[in-house]
Amino acid sequence: MNSAQERDTNGPKPDCCQQPNHCDQWEKSFSLSDSYSQHQRIYTGEKPYHCDQCNLTKHLHIHTGEKPYHCDQCGKTFTWSGSLRIHLRIHTGQKPYLCDQCGKTFTDLSNLTRHLRIHTGEKPYLCDQCGNSFRLSTQLKRHQRIHTGEKPYHCDQCGKTFTWSGSLRIHLRIHTGQKPYLCDQCGKTFTDLSNLTRHLRIHTGQKPYLCDQCGKTFTDLSNLTRHLRIHTGEKPTTATNVGTVSASQLN
Structure with missing residues (x-):
């Protein structure tokens, strides 16, 4: 069987084209199976041929930094036409994506998808160091700096660096x-x-931090931490965990 015959027999034919090489919708017959297969794409929407050069050109924008799509409202430029289309909604106020849980609307589908996790509780981004999970990839990235010690934010006045x-x-x-x-x-x-x-x-007069040993309350966590050393006998130089809230955890 040749390739044309193979293409002719692959998959179901549209209802209007059940007779071999004949389209009832157009009342047309085709002498070649290959021509008939091409005709069927009118109904199936199949587009099996793509231009490698166009795809390559778009991809190269990543490497060249070229941003050929320009917003005529604010001058911002974009690598992709789709990014410009979404951006333009900032100017038009268009928010076509609706949350069916709370009615909030969004400019693009990705923002709606992220928002829906508030309602579902989904946290798909998992830290492989401690098991904490997060709604957003950016939240996970920020969290991971706790483990890596990375401090990418730099003060140009005194040189001090910060995690956040x-x-x-x-x-x-x-x-x-x-x-x-x-x-x-x-x-x-x-x-x-x-x-x-x-x-x-x-x-x-609020004192939300409670000592579980004697019932004394404090206005802030650092005062509670210092107080707990009375119960544990721990010296200030060895107290490293400022998040401690009970004497037993300080031991």
């Missing part, structure tokens, strides 16, 4: 003197939200 971009941002306020967090009780300002939160406990 947020930590660097807060640190830079030491140099700029910026204190954007204001206590509405006394007017004192702070470089970051966590310091303001701890400070507010002075006004509210």
